[in-house]
Amino acid sequence: MALLWLAAGLAFATVIAVFLIKQDGSDFHPVWNAADALLAGASPYVDNGRFVYPPSTLPLISPLGLLGHDAAHALFLIADAAAIVAAGLLCLRTFGVSLRSPAAPLLVIVLAAFAPVDTTLHLGNVNGFIVAGGAAFLLAASRGRWHLGGWLLGLTLALKPILAPVLLLPVLYRQWGALARALALPAALLGTALLLAPKSGDFFEGRARFYTDPHAGPSLDSNVALSGVLDALGVPGALTFALRALVVAACAYLVWRLFASRDADRVGRLVDLYAVAMLGAFLVHTLSLNYYALYLLPVLVAVFLGRSLLPWWGAAGGVFLFGSPDVFLWRALWREDGALAQDLSTLRVTAGLLVVLAAYLVALRPGRREREVVAALLSPLRRRSPAVR
Numbered sequence: 245m246a247l248l249w250l251a252a253g254l255a256f257a258t259v260i261a262v263f264l265i266k267q268d269g270s271d272f273h274p275v276w277n278a279a280d281a282l283l284a285g286a287s288p289y290v291d292n293g294r295f296v297y298p299p300s301t302l303p304l305i306s307p308l309g310l311l312g313h314d315a316a317h318a319l320f321l322i323a324d325a326a327a328i329v330a331a332g333l334l335c336l337r338t339f340g341v342s343l344r345s346p347a348a349p350l351l352v353i354v355l356a357a358f359a360p361v362d363t364t365l366h367l368g369n370v371n372g373f374i375v376a377g378g379a380a381f382l383l384a385a386s387r388g389r390w391h392l393g394g395w396l397l398g399l400t401l402a403l404k405p406i407l408a409p410v411l412l413l414p415v416l417y418r419q420w421g422a423l424a425r426a427l428a429l430p431a432a433l434l435g436t437a438l439l440l441a442p443k444s445g446d447f448f449e450g451r452a453r454f455y456t457d458p459h460a461g462p463s464l465d466s467n468v469a470l471s472g473v474l475d476a477l478g479v480p481g482a483l484t485f486a487l488r489a490l491v492v493a494a495c496a497y498l499v500w501r502l503f504a505s506r507d508a509d510r511v512g513r514l515v516d517l518y519a520v521a522m523l524g525a526f527l528v529h530t531l532s533l534n535y536y537a538l539y540l541l542p543v544l545v546a547v548f549l550g551r552s553l554l555p556w557w558g559a560a561g562g563v564f565l566f567g568s569p570d571v572f573l574w575r576a577l578w579r580e581d582g583a584l585a586q587d588l589s590t591l592r593v594t595a596g597l598l599v600v601l602a603a604y605l606v607a608l609r610p611g612r613r614e615r616e617v618v619a620a621l622l623s624p625l626r627r628r629s630p631a632v633r
Contacts, residue, residue, distance in 0.1 A: 248349035255356035260325050263365050269317050272368025276316050278302065279309035287443035289451060296454040299437035299444040300402040300430045321365060324372035328361055328538075331372070334379035335545040338386050339511060351545065358563075359571045360538035367535075374400045375538050378407050382518060382542055385422075386511045390414065394422030398429030405430070405455075406539070409521040416503055416517065454531070466586075468566075468593040469532040476587055488528045494605060495524030501608045502553070512551040516604075519543035519554070523601050527594070534593045537566040540600070558603020565596030 263269075274295035278288035282302055289295060297305075308316045332351045333343055341347055355361050364371040377400035384393035394414065400407045414423040437444045467473070470491065474484040498520045502513055522539050526532040540562070546552035547559040571589060 245344070245346065245349070248346060248353075252349040252352035252356070255353050256325055256329065259356055259362065259365060260321055263321055263368075264318055266366070267314075267317070268366055269321070269368030271370075272317055272320055273313075275305055275320075275368075275370070276308050276313055279305045279307070279316075280313075281309075282306050282441055283309040285442060287446055288441065289446040290443065296451045297404060298402075298430075298434065298452075299441060299447050300433040301404065302437045302441050302444060303433050304403055317368065320368060324368070324370070325365055327372035327376040328355060328364070331376040331379040331541060332545070334376065334383050335542045336549075338379070338383045338515070338542070339546065339549050339551050341549065347549075355541075357569050358538070359567045359569060360535040362569075362572070363535040364538060369535065370404055371535060371538050374404055374406060375541060377403075378410065378518070378539065379542055381407075381410065382515060385413065385417075385419075386514055390417070390419040390422035391425060394419070394425030395429060397422075398426040401426065402430035402433045406536070407522075409525040410518055412499070412521050413514065413517055416499075466534045466590050466593075467531055468526070468534055468536070468590055468597065469529050470527050470594065471530050472532070473591055473594045476590070491524060491527045491601070494601060495520050498604050498608055505553075508553065509551055512546055512553065515542045515546045515551070516553055519552075519600075520604060523597060523604075527597055527601070534566065534571075534590065537562075537593065537596065553604070553607050554600065555603045555607050558600050558606075561603070562596040562600040565599060566593040567596075 274292050275297070277292045278295045278297070279302075281288045281290075281292065283306060288302060308320065311319065329352055332355050333348060336343065336345070336348055336351065360371075363369075377396050381393040381397045381400075384390070384396060397407060397410060411423060411426060414420070414426065467476075470488050471484055474487070499517060502508070502516050502520065505513060519540055519542065526536050526539075543552055543554060544559055544563065547554050547556055552559075571592070
């Protein structure tokens with residue numbers, strides 16, 4: 245165990261050291277600029293075009309402005325890596341696995357080689373903190389502490405609303421107190437920022453379209469959402485809409501099947517519902533990036549522990565496509581010769597998400613009872629043939 249933990253620590257220390265030396269952090273720069281401007285009494289959005297976070301983020305990131313850029317980047321990188329490690333360990337605890345188990349350091353070693361982890365740390369994105377908050381929410385909910393889970397989920401929504409689809413869980417389980425807390429915390433931070441932060445309302449004039457305008461996201465590299473990939477491939481808009489609608493229908497069916505399976509593993513079902521909600525959002529939304537696969541960490545841990553309905557081949561195929569270290573070779577080629585390697589490296593991530601969704605559909609394919617329910621729902625839509633005289 246000591247050697248395993250030493251190897252795990254060295255693996256993550258190496259990753260952190262590499263990115264400290266590279267000093268990239270292209271996603272971190274606008275965050276620090278916003279914090280610095282905020283403490284200087286200026287607008288965090290003016291002259292900071294890449295800062296697209298909502299005003300509710302400002303109270304959370306403002307301490308970064310107290311440090312110089314390099315010191316803040318180093319601290320952020322270490323904290324982000326620690327949050328990712330904590331997320332993995334929280335996933336193990338959700339399923340009752342002790343941190344004294346060899347599974348804990350082995351998971352940390354695997355995370356150090358997981359492509360979305362590398363990309364998150366390389367760019368200096370806040371994904372690590374949010375996936376840790378999502379894992380903490382699942383742990384709290386699995387223990388019946390839904391109110392605490394609501395606060396934790398709300399904190400992630402205030403920082404970056406990517407876990408908004410997870411609000412489906414307190415709705416399904418009728419945990420209205422948790423839902424109210426998850427919405428109240430970001431609302432309170434948003435109101436505080438609008439009152440105190442100079443010109444924070446500028447977000448709604450220009451930056452909010454990043455989350456809603458179908459043409460704001462696809463202009464970025466690595467958009468793995470169906471709309472982004474199919475648009476890059478020249479697929480007609482009508483077909484793209486139909487495919488997105490099909491994914492929505494598939495996810496709705498999976499949520500119904502999962503929630504109706506009362507005999508299933510209670511904790512495993514909770515994590516599966518989380519995974520399906522996030523999968524559907526990534527595929528259907530106008531913008532999803534290649535490192536969003538990090539948010540599937542809870543279900544990947546569940547599959548490894550045999551606590552998910554997702555078949556092992558679906559998880560393995562998905563991880564190979566969106567998380568295997570060989571994706572860095574594709575990205576290196578894309579930086580050298582451009583379009584073809586870029587399109588292929590993006591397409592494989594989308595394919596990985598679709599493989600996971602398809603594996604869920606295979607595992608939960610309709611049985612006799614489900615076919616009868618669907619037939620009953622469709623019966624009013626059937627046209628009766630005219631009587632023959």
